Amino acid sequence: MLNSANSPVLCLASASPRRRELLASIGVAVEVCPVGIDESVHPGEAAADYVLRLARAKALAGSRRSPLPSLGSDTAVVCDGAILGKPRDRDHAAAMLRRLAGRSHEVLTAVALNGQAGLLDACVVTRVIMRPISEAEIAAYWGTGEPLDKAGGYAIQGYAAVFVERIEGSHSAVVGLPLFETASLLERQGVPCWNRAVSR
Numbered sequence: 699m700l701n702s703a704n705s706p707v708l709c710l711a712s713a714s715p716r717r718r719e720l721l722a723s724i725g726v727a728v729e730v731c732p733v734g735i736d737e738s739v740h741p742g743e744a745a746a747d748y749v750l751r752l753a754r755a756k757a758l759a760g761s762r763r764s765p766l767p768s769l770g771s772d773t774a775v776v777c778d779g780a781i782l783g784k785p786r787d788r789d790h791a792a793a794m795l796r797r798l799a800g801r802s803h804e805v806l807t808a809v810a811l812n813g814q815a816g817l818l819d820a821c822v823v824t825r826v827i828m829r830p831i832s833e834a835e836i837a838a839y840w841g842t843g844e845p846l847d848k849a850g851g852y853a854i855q856g857y858a859a860v861f862v863e864r865i866e867g868s869h870s871a872v873v874g875l876p877l878f879e880t881a882s883l884l885e886r887q888g889v890p891c892w893n894r895a896v897s898r
């Protein structure tokens with residue numbers, strides 16, 4: 699019954715295994731089409747504009763690779779208005795975690811879906827509140843290997859869960875794809891999720 703057991707219904711314009719797993723969790727099987735996009739921030743660009751621009755660009759690039767409806771997404775960690783991308787190295791990762799510890803920051807995730815209804819998008823903001831983190835923990839966390847490919851240098855779905863006191867918003871959005879908003883976009887584009895044949 700679930701699409702995940704059948705043929706792909708969506709082109710996922712992303713190299714992120716998290717996004718593929720999140721879509722599979724709501725019964726959406728994808729064709730993975732990673733696209734190379736310049737992720738530099740434009741001067742003076744607001745964080746929401748930035749993630750939306752990248753999500754749209756990824757979705758459109760996916761549409762050039764596949765005839766299926768195409769989904770792109772982007773996640774950024776924002777602290778005091780500064781966009782924190784992925785850490786370059788150990789020192790950069792440690793500096794990011796020191797900055798995020800003992801306070802709250804925002805995670806912005808945009809999703810764009812190009813399909814029969816055109817290019818539709820949504821942007822979700824989630825507040826993440828972290829407890830203070832010791833220098834020993836910061837050093838040990840680097841050793842887990844988690845920080846490198848994550849915005850802000852941490853993974854809420856992994857070892858960094860012990861640092862996160864609470865969130866206000868969407869857990870799936872922090873991991874890389876806001877599932878509630880994504881399901882709504884899929885429905886508007888006529889792309890089936892697990893509940894397509896069930897009345898609401």
Ligand SMILES: Cc1cn([C@H]2C[C@H](O)[C@@H](COP(=O)(O)OP(=O)(O)OP(=O)(O)O)O2)c(=O)[nH]c1=O
Pocket residue numbers: 711712713714716732733771772773774775805847848849850852853854855872873874
């Ligand atoms: C904050 C946070 C981010 N992340 C991830 C989500 C995204 O995959 C990544 C941010 O980088 P993105 O550029 O949004 O995505 P990506 O490079 O992984 O994949 P692609 O551009 O091909 O779609 O950080 C977590 O997995 N957990 C977290 O807690």
